[in-house]
Amino acid sequence: MSGEGAVVDCNENNENEKLERVLREKKWAERKARRFFRYISLTYTVFFLIEPILRHERDAWIALAIAYPIFLISFIAAAETRGRTRWVAYTVLFAVGYAYLPFNAGASGLFVYPVAMLPFILKNPRKALIAMGAQVSGMFVEMAIFQLNHWSVFIGVFFVVVITLTNMYYAEQERSNAKLKLANEEIEHLATVAERERIAxxxxxxxxxxxxxxxxxxxxxxxxxxxxxxxxxxxxxxxxxxxxxxxxxxxxxxxxxxxxxxxxxxxxxxxxxxxxxxxxxxxxxxxxxxxxxxxxxxxxxxxxxxxxxxxxxxxxxxxxxxxxxxxxxxxxxxxxxxxxxxxxxxxxxxxxxxxxxxxxxxxxxxxxxxxxxxxxxxxxxx
Structure with missing residues (x-):
């Protein structure tokens, strides 16, 4: 009987190891896919080139050459780091957007990148909505002060609102799935304890x-x-x-x-x-x-x-x-x-x-x- 028990324990351990390996591989694949789509979204920054090309002015290109590297570094830092460094990177992203928008109305898409990640960082959906509202208000204020192209700003505002609300939904769904996973793990643990007590x-x-x-x-x-x-x-x-x-x-x-x-x-x-x-x-x-x-x-x-x-x-x-x-x-x-x-x-x-x-x-x-x-x-x- 002890030999049978040893075989059962060995089989259970092998099954648990296989399950843990599959879960790790799945989690790694999800992170890899998310990172891929995150960086592929940078292709939309080609729209920042439209206004410098149309204006044929050196100042427009200089502003782009200064703003874009700062934006790119901040975006990578916000995506790859945690804690205080991430929040500093977010702050820089917003600041670059407000500072660069008067020089390039087509760069209103800069605001989409921080708000796209914000719902996954802020656990409270209300805070994400407040942040989105503050950002949209700032864009309209700059449009009025610097007499920016209305259509360019409106398009930027539209994408900011749509992407924020969409990501809020997905972030909430992701948190619900995480809570469900924790609940299932707790239920499984309690069921194991109950079964041990029953056998005893x-x-x-x-x-x-x-x-x-x-x-x-x-x-x-x-x-x-x-x-x-x-x-x-x-x-x-x-x-x-x-x-x-x-x-x-x-x-x-x-x-x-x-x-x-x-x-x-x-x-x-x-x-x-x-x-x-x-x-x-x-x-x-x-x-x-x-x-x-x-x-x-x-x-x-x-x-x-x-x-x-x-x-x-x-x-x-x-x-x-x-x-x-x-x-x-x-x-x-x-x-x-x-x-x-x-x-x-x-x-x-x-x-x-x-x-x-x-x-x-x-x-x-x-x-x-x-x-x-x-x-x-x-x-x-x-």
Missing amino acids: RDLHDLLGHTLTVIALKSELAGKLIASDPNAAASEIAEIQQTSRKALAEVREAVLGYRSQGLSAEVDRARKTLATAGIKLVCDGLPNELPIAEETVLCLAVRESVTNIMRHSEATEVWMQFRFRDGRLHVTVADNGKGGVKEEGSGLRGMRERVEALGGRLSIQSEVGTQLTIDLPQGAATV
Whole structure:
């Protein structure tokens, strides 16, 4: 069994490594594609050449030669850096736009580049809208002061608004996807923890019960081996059978425990208690129950029988199943010494399973011990 576990762990590790590698490659491909489109957008700066070419003035070319390198350096810094350096680069981008616009109205497209990246930096969409509004207002103010070509400025404003709003949508979608990814990771983590707790509870119930039976039968076989070897051999054969069955149940618990049925569990409890000289009386056993409820009740019966055999010193046990007001009431009582003061891990696991189905569990242990389970029930029949 340890060899199988090692193989499973190895396979799981390989699958996790493959998944992480695929995710890294996917993230790298997305960054590469985004960087490609970011820099390919620089081809639109050819429109900055229109006015210097049409004006045929040296001052226009000098202004372009000064403004364009500053714009290009600031754009690269804003795209590739983080923190304070990025914000300084953004500030320079806006400043270059305002400083160069009076010399070249066609350069209104300079403002598109910082606002295209701004929604991905500002987590608050309102701040991005305020920044866009301030930028558009500044462009109109410069148009009025320097008597710039209205159409050139209007076209720049149009692209600034459209690209800002479009990128705001994509930025918000990207943030929502990131939140969804974090939520999914948290759900996966909680599901893993819950599954580990389920396996721990089920293994406790399965092994606790089975090991108790094996201990009792081993003790009985030891007493009979001298006086009645045939009976001792029979007990040892049952121990072997119980051990094999326990191994199968442990495997089922790891994969997801499914009970053989409440009726089979009660029959097993009757035989187990009989081994310790305890009589079981059962009344009102349901013929059919939903799988989740039946599994919980089977494990509750098993844990109860294990505790009775270990601690109660009882001679008789009563189990009763009753349906009242759409609920299933289950009672397991014994005539033992009682005195249960604290819940062990088995009883805590039982309570957690019952409460997970919206039920209640109570224990009275003054004279003997009585365990009561109350479950909401609508699909069961008697």
